Amino acid sequence: MPRKTPIFPGPRTARGAVLAVLLSNADQAGSEPLRGRVTLAAIVRALKRKYHWPIETTSFPSNDIDGRATWATVYSLPQDVIEAALDAKGRDWLRSTYP
Numbered sequence: 001m002p003r004k005t006p007i008f009p010g011p012r013t014a015r016g017a018v019l020a021v022l023l024s025n026a027d028q029a030g031s032e033p034l035r036g037r038v039t040l041a042a043i044v045r046a047l048k049r050k051y052h053w054p055i056e057t058t059s060f061p062s063n064d065i066d067g068r069a070t071w072a073t074v075y076s077l078p079q080d081v082i083e084a085a086l087d088a089k090g091r092d093w094l095r096s097t098y099p
Contacts, residue, residue, distance in 0.1 A: 004052040006085065011097035015051070018043045020097045022055065022077045023090055044075050054081055 009015035018040065047053045055075050062072035077085075086094075 003054075006053045006081075007051045008089070008093045009047070009051055011093060014038060015043050015047055016097055019047060019051075019053065020094055022047075022053070022075065023082055023085055023094060025076075025079075025082060040075070041073070054078065 009019060011020075014037070044055055044057070048055050055077060057073060057075055059071050059073045062070055064070045
């Protein structure tokens with residue numbers, strides 16, 4: 001099955017905010033653009049399925065604030081995907097996201 005071309009979501013949406021962090025290759029804390037309305041995992045799922053971004057997921061054991069065992073998940077885009085997106089219309093899209 002051929003890979004679909006990634007689509008940029010609306011720049012001032014939660015999906016857009018998360019994609020902007022992924023394209024900048026910065027850390028995503030998960031709280032600020034989301035404000036508790038929807039989980040980061042749900043946004044990543046939409047970016048993967050609806051918008052065709054090849055987001056990689058890595059999970060590892062961690063400890064919660066209260067010491068309980070839990071899992072932490074890190075989301076990232078491959079460097080070649082970031083470069084291709086920025087070379088396309090990604091730089092202009094990022095400027096419209098954070099003017």
